[in-house]
Amino acid sequence: MKQKTLDILSTQSSNGYELIDSGDGEKLERYGDVVLRRPDPQALWNKHMDEAEWHRADAYFSRDAKKAEWVYNTKIPTRWHVSFGGLQLWVKPSAFKHTGIFPEQLANWEWMSSNIKHEKLKTKHEINILNLFGYTGGATLACVQAGANVCHVDGSKVAVSWARDNARISDLHEKPIRWIIDDARTFVKREIKRGRKYDAIIMDPPAFGHGAKKEVWNIEKDFLPFVNICKDVLSDNPLFFLLNGYASGYSALAYEHILRDINIGDGLIERGELTIAEKNSDRLLPSGIFARWSKK
Numbered sequence: 001m002k003q004k005t006l007d008i009l010s011t012q013s014s015n016g017y018e019l020i021d022s023g024d025g026e027k028l029e030r031y032g033d034v035v036l037r038r039p040d041p042q043a044l045w046n047k048h049m050d051e052a053e054w055h056r057a058d059a060y061f062s063r064d065a066k067k068a069e070w071v072y073n074t075k076i077p078t079r080w081h082v083s084f085g086g087l088q089l090w091v092k093p094s095a096f097k098h099t100g101i102f103p104e105q106l107a108n109w110e111w112m113s114s115n116i117k118h119e120k121l122k123t124k125h126e127i128n129i130l131n132l133f134g135y136t137g138g139a140t141l142a143c144v145q146a147g148a149n150v151c152h153v154d155g156s157k158v159a160v161s162w163a164r165d166n167a168r169i170s171d172l173h174e175k176p177i178r179w180i181i182d183d184a185r186t187f188v189k190r191e192i193k194r195g196r197k198y199d200a201i202i203m204d205p206p207a208f209g210h211g212a213k214k215e216v217w218n219i220e221k222d223f224l225p226f227v228n229i230c231k232d233v234l235s236d237n238p239l240f241f242l243l244n245g246y247a248s249g250y251s252a253l254a255y256e257h258i259l260r261d262i263n264i265g266d267g268l269i270e271r272g273e274l275t276i277a278e279k280n281s282d283r284l285l286p287s288g289i290f291a292r293w294s295k296k
Contacts, residue, residue: 006252007272009107010284016084017103019276021054022285023047031091031099032082034058038097042286048278061097068095081169085109087141088169090162100136100162104274104287108242109142112202115240115294116146119199127239130191130198132184132230133205137163141172143202149176151198153187155211183211185226188233197235203227204244224258231262238264238295244274245289255291267295 037060079092134152256271271291275284
């Protein structure tokens with residue numbers, strides 16, 4: 001099996017999104033025309049810009065021992081959409097400081113899209129993809145836009161509804177997407193019993209969470225057993241397997257070792273960090289890890 005060195009993948013500024021500045025445990029971002037300020041523990045360095053510039057943000061996320069909430073300095077919409085990565089996506093400041101978009105994932109979207117298009121051109125066959133913990137659907141939409149069929153699974157009704165709204169404004173709502181509100185583990189076990197197979201798997205698990213029926217997910221206990229059973233829903237000629245990590249505290253090397261252990265087959269394994277390039281700076285903000293196998 002081929003292997004690359006540790007990769008540092010970076011998302012650059014665009015009309016839809018940019019990282020304006022970062023430091024002192026915070027980041028200042030622009031989503032379309034709206035500037036948001038929110039915590040980021042990875043930003044351990046000093047800010048470049050004056051605090052006065054940071055105070056001009058349209059909204060900021062405030063958190064103390066009693067509560068966590070968004071505070072608005074200007075009147076902005078409850079949600080608004082931006083053009084990002086060739087998609088139209090809704091942005092909505094929500095609990096736990098999230099916005100519904102993870103810009104660092106752009107490099108993975110482009111990688112999946114390239115793999116799908118190459119395979120479609122070569123084989124002309126349908127490509128079926130299973131997106132587990134699919135959240136607001138960026139990866140799902142990138143894959144269907146490239147020509148794949150996608151089964152999108154998430155335990156949150158709110159997240160799946162958000163993803164479907166993203167599909168509509170991206171004009172991809174009539175593409176072959178199965179929207180499933182279910183615990184990812186429960187769903188995969190059912191698919192194994194049904195004998196259903198997928199050509200690729202995307203897995204972006206949280207460190208901790210709950211399924212559709214309040215099933216508890218703990219990455220330390222549940223991640224490895226789940227990856228092991230996911231191999232049983234892969235087709236005989238799989239295209240790729242992508243593992244993402246956001247807040248788990250693990251290394252990309254750990255994720256690589258998991259992919260090696262399940263022994264998908266001959267192919268290429270890549271692993272590394274996902275980052276966001278800061279505007280007018282050479283700094284990269286670490287925003288996640290990945291390990292991915294492809295047959296190319």
